[in-house]
Amino acid sequence: MxxxxxxxxxxxxxxxxxxxxxxxxxxxxxxxxxxxxxxxxxxxxxxxxxxxxxxxxxxxxxxxxxxxxxxxxxxxARIVPIEAMTVQGDAQGQLQFSPPTGAAAPLGYIAExxxxxxxxxxxxxxxxxxxxxxxxxxxxxxxxxxxxxxxxxxxxxxxxxxxxxxxxxxxxxxxxxxxxxxFKSYGQKAVVANYATDIPHQGVARQWFLPQEVVALLPLPGNHVSLVWSAQSAHAEQLLAMTPAARTAALQAVVGYGVGHLQEVSSPAGFDLRxxxxxxxxxxxxxxxxxxxxxxxxxxxxxxxxxxxxxxxxxxxxxxxxxxxxxxxxxxxxxxxxxxxxxxxxxxxxxxxxFRLFSTDRWGLSPLRNWGMNAVNRQGWLKQLLMEHANQ
Ligand SMILES: Cc1cc2nc3c(=O)[nH]c(=O)nc-3n(C[C@H](O)[C@H](O)[C@H](O)COP(=O)(O)OP(=O)(O)OC[C@H]3O[C@@H](n4cnc5c(N)ncnc54)[C@H](O)[C@@H]3O)c2cc1C
CATH class of the missing domain: 3.50.50.60 (FAD/NAD(P)-binding domain)
Structure with a gap:
């Protein structure tokens, strides 16, 4: 003993x-x-x-x-409350999350x-x-x-x-x-980088579910956002090898200009996803x-x-x-x-x-998954359940 x-x-x-x-x-x-x-x-x-x-x-x-x-x-000054979240599907599917009316706490926080x-x-x-x-x-x-x-x-x-x-x-x-x-490889790499934008993000975390890839822009202090682009590994390597201007153009082609004109302010990095x-x-x-x-x-x-x-x-x-x-x-x-x-x-x-649902285009899944997102979006209780789960 x-x-x-x-x-x-x-x-x-x-x-x-x-x-x-x-x-x-x-x-x-x-x-x-x-x-x-x-x-x-x-x-x-x-x-x-x-x-x-x-x-x-x-x-x-x-x-x-x-x-x-x-x-x-x-x-x-380095913390941003998440006031709302939007998730866009690859064919007009959409989900929006925000705290219940009158709630004192935000959905979460973003920090380095x-x-x-x-x-x-x-x-x-x-x-x-x-x-x-x-x-x-x-x-x-x-x-x-x-x-x-x-x-x-x-x-x-x-x-x-x-x-x-x-x-x-x-x-x-x-x-x-x-x-x-x-371990199971997703065959993907997350490309991360930070951007300045010319319009306020209003504390909104945005995600785009594309066929096979997911792009997220998270709000940072001031007019800044942080990119997490979960891309197929070969595409991620291409993104990482691009000049900042070319990478920014590739990003704007996906997210549009509703988030403002972006300018890269940090060097990018890649993380294998498993x-x-x-x-x-x-x-x-x-x-x-x-x-x-x-x-x-x-x-x-x-x-x-x-x-x-x-x-x-x-x-x-x-x-x-x-x-x-x-x-x-x-x-x-x-x-x-x-x-x-x-x-x-x-x-x-x-x-x-x-990941599986959005990583395949077989069986005509795209309309179904986007319909599913819209259906969840219309159901207040289901969204509440998802939010509570993410906040545990
Ligand atoms: C692109 C990307 C985005 C992400 N975004 C989010 C997000 O938005 N929200 C979220 O919640 N999570 C996110 N994650 C996940 C998050 O990064 C990890 O879950 C988190 O960093 C893990 O923290 P940890 O303390 O468990 O391990 P680690 O941060 O890996 O720390 C491990 C520690 O152990 C030490 N160590 C290692 N080996 C030894 C050893 N042999 N002896 C002694 N010490 C050792 C290391 O030095 C280190 O200090 C993201 C991940 C990626 C890749």
């Missing part, structure tokens, strides 16, 4: 947004927790054209970041990835400077009956009741702990959270939102576990896996289903 006083409650591997939010939530509740990362912690440098990585954040994610103090540390992580790291620096250790290399992991022993390349070994992988889609800890991930599913979310004294637990198509802007909800649910279960079980107890891990299984599967099914 390991001595209880030199053993952590939770050791989180991966100091991305998910890992740091989880670490702070647990530390705030008085648990003995550490977070490790193999890379040095980034320092956010605000740039004029905004970060390449821009995320839509649900109200539930906002609630978690707010609860751990990270939201209040973000520069409000770096600004969000920086908000959390500012809380760490102010309130829990010993929470994160980075850069550090994890050399060996050994699961014992009552703890997991973790050997680092330098420094003393650590022991923890529960080990959590928050080390991203390519998590190496996941495989090391015996959990299998299944579905990733795991056989199990937990193993003995081990749990997955964030992208280590799931990969989803970014068309719904929900990957990080799912990850933050993993963190919120796991924290809730561990904090309220009562006097009996330790944090790695199998009953707690089962409860976590049960609570997260359905929301993760539902989001993967939704995005994967939409």
């Amino acid at each position: 390991a001595r209880a006083d030199d053993i952590l409650d939770v050791l989180v591997v991966g100091a991305g947004i998910t890992g740091v939010a989880l670490g702070l939530a647990l530390r705030q509740a008085g648990l003995r927790v550490r977070v490790l990362d193999h890379a040095s912690l980034p320092r956010f440098q605000p740039v004029a054209g905004f970060d390449q990585r821009i995320y839509a954040m649900s109200r539930a994610s906002h609630a978690l970041l707010d609860a751990v103090g990270g939201w209040g540390r973000m520069d409000p 990835s770096g600004a969000r992580l920086e908000g959390l790291l500012a809380v760490v620096r102010a309130r829990a400077p010993d929470l994160i250790e980075a850069p550090v290399t994890l050399e060996a992991v050994e699961t014992q009956a009552d703890h997991v022993a973790v050997t680092l390349a330098r420094g003393p070994a650590l022991r923890t009741r529960l080990l959590v992988a928050a080390d991203g889609l390519q998590s190496s800890l996941r495989g090391r702990m015996g959990l299998t991930a299944h 579905l990733m599913q795991v056989d199990a979310l937990v193993a003995a004294r081990f749990a997955l959270v964030g992208d280590a637990a799931h990969g989803v198509h970014p068309m719904a802007g929900q990957g990080l939102n799912l990850g933050l909800q993993d963190a919120a649910v796991l924290a809730e279960i561990l904090i309220h576990r009562g006097p009996g079980p330790d944090c790695g107890d199998v009953s707690l891990l089962r409860r976590y896996a049960r609570a997260r299984r359905e929301p993760i599967l539902a989001m993967q099914a939704l995005t994967d289903g939409l």
Whole structure:
């Protein structure tokens, strides 16, 4: 038996947004927790054209970041409330979402990835400077009956009741702990870039579902928008290789000029898109959270939102576990896996289903899918249901 006083409650591997939010939530509740990362912690440098990585954040994610103090540390001038959403199909199909009349909260928020992580790291620096250790290399992991022993390349070994992988889609800890991930390529790359426009976006997030591709323009502070163009890989490579003027012309040919005349203000980047599913979310004294637990198509802007909800649910279960079980107890891990299984599967099914529906022109599906969008748009209750789902 390991001595209880030199053993952590939770050791989180991966100091991305998910890992740091989880670490702070647990530390705030008085648990003995550490977070490790193999890379040095980034320092956010605000740039004029905004970060390449821009995320839509649900109200539930906002609630978690707010609860751990990270939201209040973000520069409000770099956050945009989403006042409405429009989705256009490829043949006059249309969906519009807006908060119910009189609702105080917007549909969600748009913020840069770096600004969000920086908000959390500012809380760490102010309130829990010993929470994160980075850069550090994890050399060996050994699961014992009552703890997991973790050997680092330098420094003393650590022991923890529960080990959590928050080390991203390519998590190496996941495989090391015996959990299998299944990847399916979408044959697509997301091309991201930011644009200035000459008309106000009014906080509207816009999406165009084309045959085989999805284009999204998300509102950024001032008259700026952020592009996420999920394109067939060969087309994405062409877009990335174009001059800014040619890329902008290609974009305007798709979205028209209702969004104004666009001018590229950041260099573009491309991200391979894959579905990733795991056989199990937990193993003995081990749990997955964030992208280590799931990969989803970014068309719904929900990957990080799912990850933050993993963190919120796991924290809730561990904090309220009562006097009996330790944090790695199998009953707690089962409860976590049960609570997260359905929301993760539902989001993967939704995005994967939409991807399939719009990625084929066989069977004359185009009129049907556009009719479906219009039908959903006419049904207030169904739209409400979709919005509530995206905000969980
Ligand atoms: C184009 C695009 C657009 C997207 N848009 C949205 C959106 O609008 N809304 C949304 O919610 N999501 C969106 N996503 C998804 C989102 O980017 C991810 O879900 C999110 O970044 C995952 O965060 P994470 O903290 O789980 O993992 P990561 O951000 O990948 O962090 C993992 C951390 O683990 C560390 N690490 C890795 N390996 C090790 C190791 N061996 N040892 C120690 N540390 C390690 C890394 O250094 C890193 O700090 C989008 C994704 C793409 C590709």
